[in-house]
Each structure stands twice: as structure tokens, then as C-alpha cells.
Amino acid sequence: MSDGAERDSRPLEGLSFREGSEELEAIVRQLEGNQLELEESLKLYERGVRLLRQLQGQLDTAQQKVTVLMGELEASEDGNGSGSGAAAGLGADGSGSGSGGSGAGTSPEEAGLS
Numbered sequence: 001m002s003d004g005a006e007r008d009s010r011p012l013e014g015l016s017f018r019e020g021s022e023e024l025e026a027i028v029r030q031l032e033g034n035q036l037e038l039e040e041s042l043k044l045y046e047r048g049v050r051l052l053r054q055l056q057g058q059l060d061t062a063q064q065k066v067t068v069l070m071g072e073l074e075a076s077e078d079g080n081g082s083g084s085g086a087a088a089g090l091g092a093d094g095s096g097s098g099s100g101g102s103g104a105g106t107s108p109e110e111a112g113l114s
Contacts, residue, residue: 012054020058024051 015023027048031041 012050015051015054017055017058020051020055024048024055027051 012020027044030036030044031048036044
């Protein structure tokens with residue numbers, strides 16, 4: 001399976017979220033196929049774990065950015081007196097849960113927006 005070997009040599013940092021997701025899906029299909037030797041299965045599994053961590057990090061970063069932007073939007077709406085963020089059921093962190101989701105209190109610098 002040279003396809004898997006080629007994937008193993010590609011650095012994760014350069015992958016877009018879509019590319020990483022597609023590669024992870026391909027790894028899962030290969031592992032579920034039960035056609036690989038143990039060693040190759042382990043290599044693919046390790047790559048899949050690294051991909052999953054990378055993708056989760058990208059999602060976390062995106063969530064922090066959205067949270068900061070929603071906070072800025074709410075602050076500007078509050079200054080104008082409209083307050084439509086609260087009327088839409090959004091929490092103070094912009095998560096929609098009203099219970100302080102992940103990234104609450106995240107500064108623009110922490111979210112990579114500076």
C-alpha cells in the first residue's frame with residue numbers, strides 16, 4: 001500500500017482542514033478493511049491519531065476566533081442598544097449555550113486575532 005506510505009511522509013502542519021479530514025477518513029476505511037499487516041495498521045493508526053489531534057486543534061482555534069468575534073459583535077450591539085445577541089439566545093461567550101462554552105474570556109491575542 002504505497003498510498004499509505006506516501007501519506008505518512010506528508011507533514012501534518014501543511015494540511016488544510018479538508019485535506020486532513022479526507023486523509024483521516026481514508027485511514028479509517030483502510031483500517032476497517034482488515035486487509036493490512038499489523039505493522040502497517042499500527043503506522044496508519046498512529047498517523048490517524050496525529051491527524052485527529054491536528055484537526056481538533058484547528059477546530060479549537062476556529063471556535064476561539066468565532067467566540068471573540070461574537071463577543072465583539074455583542075459589545076457593539078450593546079453599545080447601540082439593540083442587544084439582539086441576547087435575544088437570539090447567545091451566551092456571553094457567543095456559544096449559543098448561555099453557559100460559557102470553550103474559549104470564554106479568550107483575548108484576541110489568545111485566539112490568534114492580534
